Amino acid sequence: MLFYSTRTSSLKANLEEAVFRSLPSDNGLYMPEFIPTLPQEFLETIENRTFNEIATEVAFALLGDDIPRLDLENIVSGAFTFEAPVAQITPDNFVLELFHGPSMAFKDFGARFMAALMSYFLTRSNKELKILVATSGDTGGAVAQGFYKVPGISVTILYPSGKVSEIQEKQLTTLGHNITALEVAGSFDDCQWLVKEAFLDSELTERFNLASANSINIARLIPQSFYYFAAYAQVKKMGKPVVFSVPSGNFGNLSAGILAYKMGLPVHHFIASTNANNVVPRYLTSNSYTPLPSIETISNAMDVGNPSNFVRLTKLFDEDWEKIREKVSGYYFTDDETQESMRQIFSETNYVMCPHTAVAYNGLQKYRKDSGEDFIGIFLATAHPAKFLDLVEKTLDSSIYIPERLENLLSLEKISIPINVDFDAFKAYLLG
Ligand SMILES: Cc1ncc(COP(=O)(O)O)c(C=O)c1O
């Protein structure tokens, strides 16, 4: 498979180049040159397959020219040692729990697959690698876990100071070894800007083998499509159309869902659910795309004012606004609305949602009401609620279960390096 740049379609790279270079030289994003369709037989029998069998099949369709099937099977089984269960919340509403991996957020799927893929290529080439990653809370923790002590790889995480939860921050700042956290006096968009600038700086790119572990890297995005297939497999027997509601910030997750759809997954509709950072829902109703400075909300990991993957969304629909609107609806919610649904679901079903998941639940409810359609709704639970312990407990006025691996973090000492939103300072830090 070749990958083209969204800015210059003739600028292409093979898988290994696309993964390690991460961003094309024209500052676009890599996209698969074509989207393969999965065999009908695979979709007809998908409910009989395990998560890893599904993941291998999808990965093979996309990457089978570059990596032998047996190696892909090993990459998949090394990466996905946890499940993505679908649970029924109300008769037609299901939750896809994506928080059973090491960092307890959906980012584990992308980060662990990417780490396994990079290690596969590195074993063959022996390159030293410096990974840069910007996080609004969860990517950093998943990438830190995914690359911790991986030989030949160091990871620098940039996160917005004071804008991530206590547990998220501990996940970024307590591992040490090859993981360093830079605490940026700014927003997530500032962190993302600093990282993107580094990839455009010739002194840095000549001196280091730089790679990104954000969803701008196609190796992060592709594995996020696997769980859409796995979720469909779990509800297929109900025989109704399936709608996914995706809590969105940088729009990697939704782009991966649409990639799955384009590969043949029968999805009736997608809902882009956001907090007050609503540039994409606004675009979907106005056709004008205006990135804005991010606004702080209680679903902090979705506080993104200039989503990286917007361009991929448009490319997946051949830049045809009407086609996007037919398949994707956008809704945005205030913090009050988010907390209200967290309380409502908890009191009616005892199910505890993190604020990001609650935004997705709200999107599903709104679409159900607006469309009047009969469907199986799946909202994505992107993080374990205990990652936002204070907020969730205050909202529900109840104490919640904290998994041991999160609780243990609380007593660890945070180690971070403060920096300003200043590219020269960041560059000086990297150059040492
Ligand atoms: C818990 C959680 N939910 C949702 C999102 C938004 O996902 P995406 O950036 O892929 O749109 C994030 C961050 O990416 C997150 O950490």
Ligand SMILES: N[C@@H](CCOP(=O)(O)O)C(=O)O
């Ligand atoms: N919400 C993310 C922001 C980065 O998103 P990515 O998917 O592009 O890596 C986070 O939690 O860090």
